[in-house]
Amino acid sequence: MSIKSPLLTRSGAVEAGAPDSGIAAHYGDPLREQRALARGEAVTDLSNRGVLTVEGPDRLSWLNTLSSQQLLSLEPGESTELLLLSVQGRIEHDARVLDDGERTWLIVEGNEAPVLASWLQSMKFMLRVDVRDVSADWAVAGSVAAVPAWSGYLTWIDPWPKVGPGGFAYTETPEETHPGLERSWYEYLIPRASLEEAVAASGRTLAGAMAAEALRIAAWRPRLGMETDDKAIPHELDLIRTAVHLAKGCYKGQETVARVHNLGHPPRRLVFLQLDGSQHTLPAAGAAVKFGERTVGRVTSVAQHYEMGAVALAVIKRSVDPEAALTVDDEGELYAAAQELIVSPDAGQAVGRPSGLLRTPRARS
Structure with a gap:
Protein backbone atom coordinates (compact mmCIF):
# COMPACT_ATOMS: atom_id res chain seq x y z
CA MET A 1 0.00 0.00 0.00
CA ALA A 219 21.48 7.11 -17.98
CA TRP A 220 20.42 3.58 -19.16
CA ARG A 221 19.67 2.72 -15.53
CA PRO A 222 17.31 -0.29 -15.14
CA ARG A 223 14.55 -0.23 -12.51
CA LEU A 224 12.81 -3.15 -10.83
CA GLY A 225 9.24 -3.54 -12.05
CA MET A 226 9.93 -1.46 -15.14
CA GLU A 227 12.77 -3.16 -16.99
CA THR A 228 12.20 -6.46 -15.16
CA ASP A 229 9.51 -9.07 -15.64
CA ASP A 230 9.15 -12.66 -14.43
CA LYS A 231 11.81 -13.81 -16.91
CA ALA A 232 14.46 -11.12 -16.45
CA ILE A 233 18.01 -12.18 -15.63
CA PRO A 234 20.77 -9.71 -14.63
CA HIS A 235 22.78 -10.10 -17.85
CA GLU A 236 19.94 -8.76 -20.03
CA LEU A 237 19.91 -5.43 -18.18
CA ASP A 238 23.68 -4.90 -17.69
CA LEU A 239 23.18 -5.43 -13.95
CA ILE A 240 26.25 -7.67 -13.71
CA ARG A 241 28.00 -4.27 -13.80
CA THR A 242 26.91 -3.10 -10.33
CA ALA A 243 24.71 -5.70 -8.62
CA VAL A 244 26.49 -9.05 -9.11
CA HIS A 245 29.86 -10.25 -7.84
CA LEU A 246 30.96 -13.01 -10.20
CA ALA A 247 33.64 -14.40 -7.88
CA LYS A 248 31.66 -14.75 -4.64
CA GLY A 249 30.41 -17.97 -3.06
CA CYS A 250 27.20 -19.87 -3.58
CA TYR A 251 23.80 -18.15 -3.58
CA LYS A 252 20.44 -18.96 -5.11
CA GLY A 253 20.57 -18.40 -8.87
CA GLN A 254 24.36 -18.39 -9.07
CA GLU A 255 24.48 -21.38 -11.40
CA THR A 256 22.43 -19.56 -14.04
CA VAL A 257 24.44 -16.36 -13.62
CA ALA A 258 27.71 -18.25 -14.13
CA ARG A 259 26.45 -20.43 -16.98
CA VAL A 260 25.07 -17.55 -19.06
CA HIS A 261 28.09 -15.36 -18.36
CA ASN A 262 30.69 -18.02 -19.16
CA LEU A 263 29.05 -20.25 -21.75
CA GLY A 264 25.89 -18.71 -23.17
CA HIS A 265 24.17 -15.49 -24.17
CA PRO A 266 21.25 -13.74 -22.47
CA PRO A 267 18.16 -14.27 -24.66
CA ARG A 268 17.18 -10.58 -24.56
CA ARG A 269 18.97 -7.27 -24.31
CA LEU A 270 18.22 -3.82 -22.93
CA VAL A 271 18.26 -1.06 -25.55
CA PHE A 272 17.88 2.73 -25.52
CA LEU A 273 15.38 4.12 -28.03
CA GLN A 274 15.27 7.61 -29.48
CA LEU A 275 11.65 8.05 -30.54
CA ASP A 276 10.23 10.16 -33.35
CA GLY A 277 9.70 13.57 -31.81
CA SER A 278 7.18 14.84 -34.36
CA GLN A 279 4.28 13.31 -32.44
CA HIS A 280 2.80 15.04 -29.43
CA THR A 281 2.17 11.84 -27.49
CA LEU A 282 4.34 9.17 -25.90
CA PRO A 283 3.83 5.40 -26.10
CA ALA A 284 2.93 3.65 -22.90
CA ALA A 285 5.24 1.27 -21.07
CA GLY A 286 4.43 -2.19 -22.38
CA ALA A 287 3.98 -1.06 -25.99
CA ALA A 288 5.26 -3.50 -28.59
CA VAL A 289 8.63 -2.97 -30.26
CA LYS A 290 8.55 -4.22 -33.85
CA PHE A 291 11.08 -4.99 -36.55
CA GLY A 292 8.98 -4.86 -39.68
CA GLU A 293 5.80 -6.77 -38.88
CA ARG A 294 7.46 -8.92 -36.22
CA THR A 295 7.20 -8.08 -32.51
CA VAL A 296 10.69 -8.30 -31.02
CA GLY A 297 10.24 -6.81 -27.57
CA ARG A 298 8.45 -4.25 -25.43
CA VAL A 299 8.96 -0.73 -24.17
CA THR A 300 9.73 -0.76 -20.45
CA SER A 301 10.14 2.95 -19.57
CA VAL A 302 9.40 6.12 -21.56
CA ALA A 303 9.86 9.84 -20.95
CA GLN A 304 10.17 13.26 -22.52
CA HIS A 305 13.78 14.30 -21.97
CA TYR A 306 14.50 18.02 -21.74
CA GLU A 307 17.31 17.80 -24.33
CA MET A 308 16.78 14.60 -26.35
CA GLY A 309 13.01 14.64 -26.63
CA ALA A 310 11.07 11.37 -26.51
CA VAL A 311 13.23 8.54 -25.21
CA ALA A 312 12.62 5.04 -23.93
CA LEU A 313 14.20 1.88 -22.63
CA ALA A 314 13.08 -1.43 -24.11
CA VAL A 315 13.91 -5.10 -23.73
CA ILE A 316 14.19 -6.83 -27.11
CA LYS A 317 15.37 -10.15 -28.51
CA ARG A 318 19.14 -10.53 -28.60
CA SER A 319 19.07 -11.52 -32.28
CA VAL A 320 17.68 -8.17 -33.50
CA ASP A 321 20.16 -6.41 -35.78
CA PRO A 322 21.72 -3.53 -33.77
CA GLU A 323 21.53 -1.33 -36.88
CA ALA A 324 17.85 -2.05 -37.57
CA ALA A 325 15.29 0.75 -37.48
CA LEU A 326 12.49 -0.26 -35.13
CA THR A 327 8.90 0.81 -34.61
CA VAL A 328 7.00 1.14 -31.36
CA ASP A 329 3.36 0.13 -31.74
CA ASP A 330 1.12 1.40 -28.95
CA GLU A 331 -2.29 -0.03 -29.85
CA GLY A 332 -1.99 1.15 -33.44
CA GLU A 333 -0.18 4.42 -32.72
CA LEU A 334 3.22 4.01 -34.42
CA TYR A 335 6.49 5.67 -33.39
CA ALA A 336 9.72 5.37 -35.35
CA ALA A 337 12.53 4.32 -33.00
CA ALA A 338 16.31 4.43 -33.47
CA GLN A 339 18.11 2.04 -31.17
CA GLU A 340 21.32 2.61 -29.24
CA LEU A 341 23.10 -0.43 -27.82
CA ILE A 342 23.14 -0.92 -24.08
CA VAL A 343 23.64 -4.68 -23.77
CA SER A 344 25.74 -6.03 -26.61
CA PRO A 345 24.17 -8.80 -28.75
CA ASP A 346 27.27 -10.95 -28.26
CA ALA A 347 27.36 -10.45 -24.46
CA GLY A 348 28.14 -13.62 -22.54
CA GLN A 349 30.35 -16.59 -23.39
CA ALA A 350 33.20 -15.02 -21.46
CA VAL A 351 35.17 -18.29 -21.32
CA GLY A 352 37.61 -18.44 -24.18
CA ARG A 353 36.66 -15.03 -25.62
CA PRO A 354 39.39 -12.76 -26.95
CA SER A 355 40.06 -9.95 -24.49
CA GLY A 356 38.73 -6.44 -25.06
CA LEU A 357 35.29 -7.33 -26.50
CA LEU A 358 33.57 -6.57 -23.25
CA ARG A 359 35.00 -4.51 -20.43
CA THR A 360 36.11 -5.99 -17.12
CA PRO A 361 36.71 -4.03 -13.91
CA ARG A 362 39.88 -2.01 -13.57
CA ALA A 363 42.36 -3.37 -11.04
CA ARG A 364 42.22 -1.57 -7.72
CA SER A 365 45.42 0.12 -6.61
Whole structure:
Protein backbone atom coordinates (compact mmCIF):
# COMPACT_ATOMS: atom_id res chain seq x y z
CA MET A 1 0.00 0.00 0.00
CA SER A 2 1.47 3.36 -1.04
CA ILE A 3 2.18 5.98 1.60
CA LYS A 4 0.97 9.44 0.58
CA SER A 5 3.69 12.07 0.72
CA PRO A 6 2.94 15.30 2.60
CA LEU A 7 4.60 17.10 -0.33
CA LEU A 8 1.56 16.30 -2.47
CA THR A 9 -0.06 19.31 -0.81
CA ARG A 10 2.44 21.63 -2.54
CA SER A 11 1.03 24.03 -5.10
CA GLY A 12 0.74 22.44 -8.55
CA ALA A 13 1.48 18.90 -7.35
CA VAL A 14 -0.04 16.18 -9.54
CA GLU A 15 0.14 12.68 -8.13
CA ALA A 16 1.97 10.07 -10.19
CA GLY A 17 0.47 6.77 -11.23
CA ALA A 18 1.95 3.36 -10.46
CA PRO A 19 4.67 2.54 -9.63
CA ASP A 20 5.16 6.06 -8.25
CA SER A 21 1.74 6.62 -6.72
CA GLY A 22 1.93 8.46 -3.43
CA ILE A 23 4.38 11.10 -4.70
CA ALA A 24 4.13 13.90 -7.26
CA ALA A 25 4.63 13.21 -10.97
CA HIS A 26 5.34 16.92 -11.29
CA TYR A 27 4.58 20.28 -9.70
CA GLY A 28 3.23 22.03 -12.77
CA ASP A 29 6.22 22.27 -15.13
CA PRO A 30 7.88 18.86 -15.75
CA LEU A 31 10.59 20.01 -18.18
CA ARG A 32 11.63 22.98 -16.05
CA GLU A 33 11.81 20.66 -13.05
CA GLN A 34 13.89 18.21 -15.04
CA ARG A 35 16.38 20.88 -16.07
CA ALA A 36 16.69 22.02 -12.45
CA LEU A 37 17.20 18.44 -11.27
CA ALA A 38 19.88 17.83 -13.92
CA ARG A 39 21.72 20.99 -12.81
CA GLY A 40 21.66 19.90 -9.17
CA GLU A 41 19.22 22.67 -8.24
CA ALA A 42 16.28 20.45 -7.27
CA VAL A 43 15.50 17.40 -5.17
CA THR A 44 12.96 14.65 -5.83
CA ASP A 45 10.50 13.24 -3.34
CA LEU A 46 10.93 9.44 -3.27
CA SER A 47 9.03 8.89 -0.05
CA ASN A 48 6.95 6.12 -1.62
CA ARG A 49 10.06 3.93 -1.49
CA GLY A 50 10.24 1.12 1.03
CA VAL A 51 12.93 1.04 3.71
CA LEU A 52 14.04 -2.07 5.60
CA THR A 53 16.67 -2.44 8.30
CA VAL A 54 18.63 -5.53 9.24
CA GLU A 55 20.33 -5.49 12.63
CA GLY A 56 22.49 -8.02 14.43
CA PRO A 57 26.09 -9.25 14.24
CA ASP A 58 25.32 -11.75 11.47
CA ARG A 59 23.56 -9.26 9.19
CA LEU A 60 26.20 -8.82 6.46
CA SER A 61 27.27 -12.47 6.30
CA TRP A 62 23.60 -13.50 6.18
CA LEU A 63 22.71 -11.09 3.37
CA ASN A 64 25.87 -12.19 1.60
CA THR A 65 24.71 -15.81 1.49
CA LEU A 66 21.28 -14.82 0.14
CA SER A 67 22.22 -12.29 -2.52
CA SER A 68 24.24 -11.76 -5.67
CA GLN A 69 26.51 -9.18 -4.02
CA GLN A 70 29.69 -9.55 -1.96
CA LEU A 71 28.87 -7.82 1.34
CA LEU A 72 31.39 -9.29 3.79
CA SER A 73 33.74 -6.31 3.45
CA LEU A 74 31.08 -3.59 3.19
CA GLU A 75 32.32 -0.58 5.17
CA PRO A 76 30.05 1.79 7.12
CA GLY A 77 28.78 4.48 4.75
CA GLU A 78 29.68 2.50 1.62
CA SER A 79 26.93 2.08 -1.00
CA THR A 80 26.19 -0.96 -3.13
CA GLU A 81 23.21 -2.87 -4.51
CA LEU A 82 22.13 -6.48 -4.45
CA LEU A 83 19.78 -8.82 -6.28
CA LEU A 84 17.79 -11.72 -4.87
CA LEU A 85 17.29 -14.32 -7.57
CA SER A 86 15.16 -17.38 -8.15
CA VAL A 87 16.75 -20.80 -8.58
CA GLN A 88 16.55 -20.13 -12.35
CA GLY A 89 18.53 -16.89 -11.91
CA ARG A 90 15.55 -14.60 -12.50
CA ILE A 91 15.38 -11.29 -10.65
CA GLU A 92 12.89 -11.42 -7.78
CA HIS A 93 14.03 -8.46 -5.66
CA ASP A 94 16.67 -5.77 -5.73
CA ALA A 95 17.81 -3.40 -3.01
CA ARG A 96 20.04 -0.38 -2.59
CA VAL A 97 22.32 -1.25 0.32
CA LEU A 98 23.96 0.95 2.95
CA ASP A 99 25.44 -0.06 6.32
CA ASP A 100 25.93 2.39 9.19
CA GLY A 101 28.08 0.11 11.34
CA GLU A 102 25.14 -1.07 13.46
CA ARG A 103 22.47 -1.93 10.92
CA THR A 104 22.12 -2.47 7.21
CA TRP A 105 19.59 -0.32 5.35
CA LEU A 106 17.79 -1.64 2.28
CA ILE A 107 15.96 0.86 0.04
CA VAL A 108 13.44 -0.84 -2.25
CA GLU A 109 10.42 -0.11 -4.40
CA GLY A 110 7.49 0.71 -2.12
CA ASN A 111 5.35 -2.30 -3.02
CA GLU A 112 8.34 -4.59 -2.46
CA ALA A 113 8.96 -3.70 1.19
CA PRO A 114 6.36 -5.94 2.92
CA VAL A 115 6.99 -8.86 0.56
CA LEU A 116 10.76 -8.68 0.96
CA ALA A 117 10.54 -8.20 4.72
CA SER A 118 8.35 -11.29 5.02
CA TRP A 119 10.70 -13.36 2.87
CA LEU A 120 13.76 -12.25 4.80
CA GLN A 121 12.02 -13.11 8.08
CA SER A 122 11.42 -16.62 6.74
CA MET A 123 15.14 -17.03 6.01
CA LYS A 124 16.48 -16.05 9.47
CA PHE A 125 16.69 -19.55 10.95
CA MET A 126 18.98 -19.38 14.02
CA LEU A 127 21.07 -16.43 12.90
CA ARG A 128 21.47 -13.25 14.94
CA VAL A 129 19.54 -10.89 12.68
CA ASP A 130 16.47 -8.72 13.12
CA VAL A 131 14.56 -7.55 10.04
CA ARG A 132 12.22 -4.56 10.24
CA ASP A 133 10.08 -2.69 7.73
CA VAL A 134 10.61 0.94 8.77
CA SER A 135 8.95 2.52 5.73
CA ALA A 136 6.40 4.28 7.94
CA ASP A 137 9.21 6.06 9.81
CA TRP A 138 11.72 6.84 7.07
CA ALA A 139 11.36 8.68 3.78
CA VAL A 140 13.73 8.86 0.81
CA ALA A 141 14.63 11.90 -1.28
CA GLY A 142 16.88 11.98 -4.34
CA SER A 143 19.24 14.42 -6.05
CA VAL A 144 21.88 14.35 -8.77
CA ALA A 145 24.22 16.38 -6.57
CA ALA A 146 25.09 16.20 -2.89
CA VAL A 147 22.87 18.39 -0.70
CA PRO A 148 25.08 20.11 1.90
CA ALA A 149 22.14 20.76 4.22
CA TRP A 150 21.49 17.00 4.31
CA SER A 151 25.02 15.93 5.16
CA GLY A 152 23.83 14.54 8.48
CA TYR A 153 21.51 12.01 6.84
CA LEU A 154 22.53 8.54 5.72
CA THR A 155 23.14 8.70 1.99
CA TRP A 156 23.10 5.96 -0.63
CA ILE A 157 25.19 6.90 -3.68
CA ASP A 158 24.30 5.02 -6.85
CA PRO A 159 27.32 3.02 -8.08
CA TRP A 160 25.94 3.06 -11.64
CA PRO A 161 27.51 2.96 -14.18
CA LYS A 162 30.93 2.14 -12.73
CA VAL A 163 31.86 -1.53 -12.90
CA GLY A 164 32.06 -2.72 -9.31
CA PRO A 165 34.44 -5.27 -7.79
CA GLY A 166 33.56 -8.66 -9.25
CA GLY A 167 31.28 -7.03 -11.83
CA PHE A 168 31.36 -7.07 -15.62
CA ALA A 169 30.07 -4.64 -18.24
CA TYR A 170 27.71 -6.06 -20.85
CA THR A 171 27.95 -3.01 -23.08
CA GLU A 172 30.74 -2.17 -25.48
CA THR A 173 30.46 1.51 -24.54
CA PRO A 174 33.62 2.44 -22.62
CA GLU A 175 32.97 3.23 -18.99
CA GLU A 176 34.44 6.71 -19.35
CA THR A 177 31.87 7.63 -22.04
CA HIS A 178 28.86 5.86 -20.56
CA PRO A 179 25.86 8.27 -20.45
CA GLY A 180 25.23 7.23 -16.85
CA LEU A 181 28.23 9.32 -15.81
CA GLU A 182 26.17 12.42 -16.58
CA ARG A 183 23.79 11.46 -13.77
CA SER A 184 25.31 11.01 -10.35
CA TRP A 185 22.52 10.01 -7.98
CA TYR A 186 22.11 10.38 -4.22
CA GLU A 187 19.27 8.97 -2.11
CA TYR A 188 18.91 10.37 1.41
CA LEU A 189 17.22 8.62 4.32
CA ILE A 190 15.19 11.26 6.15
CA PRO A 191 12.87 10.75 9.14
CA ARG A 192 9.41 10.83 7.57
CA ALA A 193 8.11 13.30 10.16
CA SER A 194 10.89 15.73 9.15
CA LEU A 195 10.53 15.47 5.35
CA GLU A 196 8.83 18.82 4.75
CA GLU A 197 11.26 20.61 7.05
CA ALA A 198 14.23 18.91 5.37
CA VAL A 199 13.09 19.91 1.88
CA ALA A 200 12.67 23.51 3.01
CA ALA A 201 16.15 23.47 4.56
CA SER A 202 17.75 22.01 1.42
CA GLY A 203 17.56 25.34 -0.40
CA ARG A 204 16.46 23.53 -3.56
CA THR A 205 13.25 23.36 -5.52
CA LEU A 206 11.18 20.22 -5.98
CA ALA A 207 11.23 18.09 -9.12
CA GLY A 208 8.63 15.37 -9.65
CA ALA A 209 9.03 11.70 -10.44
CA MET A 210 8.74 12.40 -14.18
CA ALA A 211 11.96 14.40 -14.04
CA ALA A 212 13.84 11.71 -12.14
CA GLU A 213 12.59 9.02 -14.52
CA ALA A 214 13.70 10.92 -17.61
CA LEU A 215 17.23 11.27 -16.23
CA ARG A 216 17.26 7.59 -15.23
CA ILE A 217 16.26 6.48 -18.72
CA ALA A 218 18.90 8.71 -20.31
CA ALA A 219 21.48 7.11 -17.98
CA TRP A 220 20.42 3.58 -19.16
CA ARG A 221 19.67 2.72 -15.53
CA PRO A 222 17.31 -0.29 -15.14
CA ARG A 223 14.55 -0.23 -12.51
CA LEU A 224 12.81 -3.15 -10.83
CA GLY A 225 9.24 -3.54 -12.05
CA MET A 226 9.93 -1.46 -15.14
CA GLU A 227 12.77 -3.16 -16.99
CA THR A 228 12.20 -6.46 -15.16
CA ASP A 229 9.51 -9.07 -15.64
CA ASP A 230 9.15 -12.66 -14.43
CA LYS A 231 11.81 -13.81 -16.91
CA ALA A 232 14.46 -11.12 -16.45
CA ILE A 233 18.01 -12.18 -15.63
CA PRO A 234 20.77 -9.71 -14.63
CA HIS A 235 22.78 -10.10 -17.85
CA GLU A 236 19.94 -8.76 -20.03
CA LEU A 237 19.91 -5.43 -18.18
CA ASP A 238 23.68 -4.90 -17.69
CA LEU A 239 23.18 -5.43 -13.95
CA ILE A 240 26.25 -7.67 -13.71
CA ARG A 241 28.00 -4.27 -13.80
CA THR A 242 26.91 -3.10 -10.33
CA ALA A 243 24.71 -5.70 -8.62
CA VAL A 244 26.49 -9.05 -9.11
CA HIS A 245 29.86 -10.25 -7.84
CA LEU A 246 30.96 -13.01 -10.20
CA ALA A 247 33.64 -14.40 -7.88
CA LYS A 248 31.66 -14.75 -4.64
CA GLY A 249 30.41 -17.97 -3.06
CA CYS A 250 27.20 -19.87 -3.58
CA TYR A 251 23.80 -18.15 -3.58
CA LYS A 252 20.44 -18.96 -5.11
CA GLY A 253 20.57 -18.40 -8.87
CA GLN A 254 24.36 -18.39 -9.07
CA GLU A 255 24.48 -21.38 -11.40
CA THR A 256 22.43 -19.56 -14.04
CA VAL A 257 24.44 -16.36 -13.62
CA ALA A 258 27.71 -18.25 -14.13
CA ARG A 259 26.45 -20.43 -16.98
CA VAL A 260 25.07 -17.55 -19.06
CA HIS A 261 28.09 -15.36 -18.36
CA ASN A 262 30.69 -18.02 -19.16
CA LEU A 263 29.05 -20.25 -21.75
CA GLY A 264 25.89 -18.71 -23.17
CA HIS A 265 24.17 -15.49 -24.17
CA PRO A 266 21.25 -13.74 -22.47
CA PRO A 267 18.16 -14.27 -24.66
CA ARG A 268 17.18 -10.58 -24.56
CA ARG A 269 18.97 -7.27 -24.31
CA LEU A 270 18.22 -3.82 -22.93
CA VAL A 271 18.26 -1.06 -25.55
CA PHE A 272 17.88 2.73 -25.52
CA LEU A 273 15.38 4.12 -28.03
CA GLN A 274 15.27 7.61 -29.48
CA LEU A 275 11.65 8.05 -30.54
CA ASP A 276 10.23 10.16 -33.35
CA GLY A 277 9.70 13.57 -31.81
CA SER A 278 7.18 14.84 -34.36
CA GLN A 279 4.28 13.31 -32.44
CA HIS A 280 2.80 15.04 -29.43
CA THR A 281 2.17 11.84 -27.49
CA LEU A 282 4.34 9.17 -25.90
CA PRO A 283 3.83 5.40 -26.10
CA ALA A 284 2.93 3.65 -22.90
CA ALA A 285 5.24 1.27 -21.07
CA GLY A 286 4.43 -2.19 -22.38
CA ALA A 287 3.98 -1.06 -25.99
CA ALA A 288 5.26 -3.50 -28.59
CA VAL A 289 8.63 -2.97 -30.26
CA LYS A 290 8.55 -4.22 -33.85
CA PHE A 291 11.08 -4.99 -36.55
CA GLY A 292 8.98 -4.86 -39.68
CA GLU A 293 5.80 -6.77 -38.88
CA ARG A 294 7.46 -8.92 -36.22
CA THR A 295 7.20 -8.08 -32.51
CA VAL A 296 10.69 -8.30 -31.02
CA GLY A 297 10.24 -6.81 -27.57
CA ARG A 298 8.45 -4.25 -25.43
CA VAL A 299 8.96 -0.73 -24.17
CA THR A 300 9.73 -0.76 -20.45
CA SER A 301 10.14 2.95 -19.57
CA VAL A 302 9.40 6.12 -21.56
CA ALA A 303 9.86 9.84 -20.95
CA GLN A 304 10.17 13.26 -22.52
CA HIS A 305 13.78 14.30 -21.97
CA TYR A 306 14.50 18.02 -21.74
CA GLU A 307 17.31 17.80 -24.33
CA MET A 308 16.78 14.60 -26.35
CA GLY A 309 13.01 14.64 -26.63
CA ALA A 310 11.07 11.37 -26.51
CA VAL A 311 13.23 8.54 -25.21
CA ALA A 312 12.62 5.04 -23.93
CA LEU A 313 14.20 1.88 -22.63
CA ALA A 314 13.08 -1.43 -24.11
CA VAL A 315 13.91 -5.10 -23.73
CA ILE A 316 14.19 -6.83 -27.11
CA LYS A 317 15.37 -10.15 -28.51
CA ARG A 318 19.14 -10.53 -28.60
CA SER A 319 19.07 -11.52 -32.28
CA VAL A 320 17.68 -8.17 -33.50
CA ASP A 321 20.16 -6.41 -35.78
CA PRO A 322 21.72 -3.53 -33.77
CA GLU A 323 21.53 -1.33 -36.88
CA ALA A 324 17.85 -2.05 -37.57
CA ALA A 325 15.29 0.75 -37.48
CA LEU A 326 12.49 -0.26 -35.13
CA THR A 327 8.90 0.81 -34.61
CA VAL A 328 7.00 1.14 -31.36
CA ASP A 329 3.36 0.13 -31.74
CA ASP A 330 1.12 1.40 -28.95
CA GLU A 331 -2.29 -0.03 -29.85
CA GLY A 332 -1.99 1.15 -33.44
CA GLU A 333 -0.18 4.42 -32.72
CA LEU A 334 3.22 4.01 -34.42
CA TYR A 335 6.49 5.67 -33.39
CA ALA A 336 9.72 5.37 -35.35
CA ALA A 337 12.53 4.32 -33.00
CA ALA A 338 16.31 4.43 -33.47
CA GLN A 339 18.11 2.04 -31.17
CA GLU A 340 21.32 2.61 -29.24
CA LEU A 341 23.10 -0.43 -27.82
CA ILE A 342 23.14 -0.92 -24.08
CA VAL A 343 23.64 -4.68 -23.77
CA SER A 344 25.74 -6.03 -26.61
CA PRO A 345 24.17 -8.80 -28.75
CA ASP A 346 27.27 -10.95 -28.26
CA ALA A 347 27.36 -10.45 -24.46
CA GLY A 348 28.14 -13.62 -22.54
CA GLN A 349 30.35 -16.59 -23.39
CA ALA A 350 33.20 -15.02 -21.46
CA VAL A 351 35.17 -18.29 -21.32
CA GLY A 352 37.61 -18.44 -24.18
CA ARG A 353 36.66 -15.03 -25.62
CA PRO A 354 39.39 -12.76 -26.95
CA SER A 355 40.06 -9.95 -24.49
CA GLY A 356 38.73 -6.44 -25.06
CA LEU A 357 35.29 -7.33 -26.50
CA LEU A 358 33.57 -6.57 -23.25
CA ARG A 359 35.00 -4.51 -20.43
CA THR A 360 36.11 -5.99 -17.12
CA PRO A 361 36.71 -4.03 -13.91
CA ARG A 362 39.88 -2.01 -13.57
CA ALA A 363 42.36 -3.37 -11.04
CA ARG A 364 42.22 -1.57 -7.72
CA SER A 365 45.42 0.12 -6.61
